[in-house]
Amino acid sequence: MSQPIERWRSQAACRSHTVATGGLIWTVSxxxxxxxxxxxxxxxxxxxxxNSLRQAxxxxxxxxxxxxxxxxxxxxxxxxxxxxxxxxxxPQHWPQxxxxxxxxxxxxxxxxxxxxxxxxxxxxx
Numbered sequence: 001m002s003q004p005i006e007r008w009r010s011q012a013a014c015r016s017h018t019v020a021t022g023g024l025i026w027t028v029s030x031x032x033x034x035x036x037x038x039x040x041x042x043x044x045x046x047x048x049x050x051n052s053l054r055q056a057x058x059x060x061x062x063x064x065x066x067x068x069x070x071x072x073x074x075x076x077x078x079x080x081x082x083x084x085x086x087x088x089x090x091p092q093h094w095p096q097x098x099x100x101x102x103x104x105x106x107x108x109x110x111x112x113x114x115x116x117x118x119x120x121x122x123x124x125x
Contacts, residue, residue, distance in 0.1 A: 008055060008120055018052045025056045025116045034107025041109045042082045049112055056072035058118040060087060065111040073101040075109060 003022040010017040016026040030047035031041035053059055068083075070076060076099055087094060095114070104111055 027052045030111040061093040065096045065115045068099040069111040
């Protein structure tokens with residue numbers, strides 16, 4: 001029997017920012033203030049991701065994979081510093097992660113594309 005699909009609508013037409021089925025969640029996150037300084041956009045993106053995961057019954061400790069899309073790859077080190085502070089020191093909570101550059105919507109410096117599990121955590125959580 002197939003699992004029901006849950007969708008959390010985006011503010012943009014014709015798309016969802018989060019989709020879940022069974023024990024898996026797929027979500028995308030970006031800043032709410034395009035054009036804001038990089039650090040502000042990163043913090044807003046993390047907050048949006050935290051909220052999306054919480055709505056779907058998960059948390060950053062249950063992330064499996066995160067793709068980081070930067071509008072400017074020169075921002076990678078600044079992102080990494082804030083990432084480490086946000087994700088925390090426990091390697092049991094570190095997802096697989098890739099960073100790449102791409103042209104984003106006007107004013108956006110980054111976007112996160114994440115896959116997570118939901119439900120009870122295992123292994124150190």
